[in-house]
C-alpha cells in the first residue's frame with residue numbers, strides 16, 4: 241500500500257513538449273521600465289474577463305501582484321461555481337487560473353500577447369474553498385514568442401504544489417481583438433476610454 245497521503249503525489253520531473261523549449265538564440269525577458277513595482281496589485285485588463293474581471297460573477301476573480309524580475313504572484317479562491325466533481329475544482333478552471341496568471345506577465349513586459357500553447361500538470365486535487373497561490377514567470381523571449389511557466393500551491397505561497405503549467409504566448413497587436421472579437425463587445429470596449437488607454441499603452445514601447 242502506498243505511503244503517499246491521500247490526494248498526494250510523489251514529485252516527478254516535468255516533461256514539456258519541444259514547442260515549449262526556447263530556441264538557442266532566445267533572450268532573457270526584460271522587465272519594462274514602467275512595469276508595476278514589486279508587490280503592486282495588477283488590475284484587471286478587462287472587466288468582463290472570466291479570469292480576472294469583476295463583472296463576471298462566476299469568474300475566477302483572480303488577483304495578481306507584480307513580483308521581482310518578470311514574475312507575478314496571484315490568488316484564486318475556488319468557489320462552488322468552479323466545481324468539476326463534488327467539492328473539487330474543475331481542471332479547466334484550474335487551467336484558466338494558470339493561463340490568467342501567465343497572462344498577467346504582460347503587464348511586466350508591456351506587450352499584448354495571447355496564449356498559443358498551454359500545457360498543464362494536475363498534481364493534487366483542489367477542494368472548493370481552497371485559496372490557490374500562483375506564481376508565474378517569463379523565462380525566455382524569441383521574436384514574438386514568450387516562453388513562461390506557472391505553479392499553483394494549496395493554501396499558501398509555500399503550500400503543496402497542486403498545478404503547474406508551461407506556456408507559449410504570442411505577441412499580437414490590438415487589432416487582433418478588434419478584427420476577431422464580436423463587434424458588440426469591441427464597440428463597447430472602444431467606447432470605454434480606460435480600456436482603450438490600457439490597450440494602447442501596451443503598444444508603445446521605449
Ligand SMILES: CCCCC/C=C\C/C=C\C/C=C\C/C=C/CCCC(=O)SCCNC(=O)CCNC(=O)[C@H](O)C(C)(C)COP(=O)(O)OP(=O)(O)OC[C@H]1O[C@@H](n2cnc3c(N)ncnc32)[C@H](O)[C@@H]1OP(=O)(O)O
Nearest residue numbers: 259285339340343344346354355356357410417429438439
Ligand atoms: C479593444 C480591446 C482590447 C483588449 C486588450 C486589452 C488589453 C490587453 C492588455 C493586457 C493583457 C493582460 C493580461 C491578459 C490576460 C489574459 C490571459 C488569458 C490569455 C488567453 O487566454 S488568450 C485566448 C486564447 N488564445 C487565443 O485565442 C489565440 C488564438 N490563436 C491565434 O490567434 C494565433 O494562432 C496566434 C496569434 C497565437 C499565432 O498566430 P500568428 O499568425 O500571429 O503567428 P504564427 O502562427 O506565425 O506564430 C508565431 C510563432 O509562434 C508559434 N506558435 C504559435 N502558436 C503555436 C502553438 N500552438 N504551438 C507552438 N508554436 C506556436 C509559431 O510556430 C511561430 O513561431 P516561429 O516564429 O518560430 O515560426
